[in-house]
Amino acid sequence: MSVVPFISRSASLNHLSRNQLLQPLRKYRGGKGDICCEVFGSGSRERRKMSTSMERVRKAEALVEKAMKGNDASHDAAHVWRVRDLALSLAAEEGLSSDPHSLEIVELAALLHDIGDYKYLRDPSEEKIVENFLEEEGVEENMKSKILSIIKGMGFKDEVTGKGNSEWFPEFGVVQDADRLDAIGAIGVARCFTFGGSRNRLLHDPAIPPRSDLTKGQYMNKEEQTTINHFHEKLLKLKDMMKTKAGQRRAERRHKFMEEFVKEFYDEWNGLS
Template sequence: MSNDKDMPSSGVSPSVLAAAEEFVRKELAASDASHDYAHIQRVRANARNLAQLEGLSPEATALVDLAALLHDVRDWKYSGSDGATAEAVQGFLTAHDVDSDTIDRVLDIISRVGFKEELGAGGAGGGAPGLSLEAAIVQDADRLDAIGAIGIARCFTFGGAKHRVLYDPAVPPRDGLSKEQYMSGGAQSTTINHFYEKLLKLKGLMKTAAGAQIAEQRHVFMEQYLQQFKDEWEGRK
């Protein structure tokens, strides 16, 4: 139960944040290194940095902090349920007497983080109507951890955990994926294809100016890596 006198108006107290850290650490204890507690720590650090750069208030930053901590609890890629995250997060926050308005705001932020939420009939780039600045910051923070050097490492870690083929030149990346196609995976889900189907699209989907600036260099690094990978694959280097 949280009775902190220093609770911000967002409804996020220091004790709730501490409890969330412990909750998430236990929830992700068995996760592979692409979605473990270290990933959460990096996203949280990214979110705090973006919040500062975007001039977010301390109250809103506390909300961002909590949502960044909780965003990957029982992720659908591991739980098999698209609603498992919201159910678990709501249960945790309710058990810690977080007010209903704050719970709704955290759940809204978390529901907007995933790449799949921007996939429609025409694929990525459908926009994000009604996205709050807090949600934009957490979304960008998570996406920054999916690109660049760490993004490359996470991509191959996840591919290995899912027993995906590393690369098959005969299997082209899928263009214009729908949400359903993305979630179902399929025979064309090679690890290298994932760069073209998702990771290289993230730079253009950043929502904050600060996030877009950071993403630029990380995007270039991935492009350079992919060129080196293909040169080595074909014996050119």
């Protein structure tokens, strides 16, 4: 009998391939030797830019830990770390690594994307947390505008009718695709049932069919729905909504896993397996 070994978080990141993908980012972040100069040059102004960016990221990470504390595991800090890792590696595959400005937009948007999520709002003022953070950190207007545009427009609820965002830009694409990749595959299945459990939702009820032709309002009203229906109403649609070539490639395997899972679920529910 084969035994699946436990894999730690650090080991599961597949360091060899990830290091290769993110090497340009480490140059930007100031790796060993003089490699940071390949992106920024050797001047003090460039070094200050790099230091400021790293400090912003550290503060954003701390904000994530604080703001998402107490969330269920479907939308916790670990979800954010995965999305950040995915977004940066997608950015590398999409050719954004040579632009440190783009990478900072990607990383900050990925880190901050779920702060103020309507599903977890405890106070209306929380909707302004990200905007206030960016202002306090002195993020330049063009960068701030892009980060907020990504966060405000990347949710499925904004494309639920099938009309995609026609004004998306490269950084938007990689962050949105990263978030959607974390919603599908094995992790997506785990997150879906975790969220359903946190809302005391039924696993399945044959008398409650999946809703079709959803409006934004109907999607956001999740009353009287089952967890398995979420696969039909959202998760199984995400593969065809990926915006980047890299995201599309990665979505194929995760989508296939979900299709097999849903089929097995119904077979077991009906006593056929």
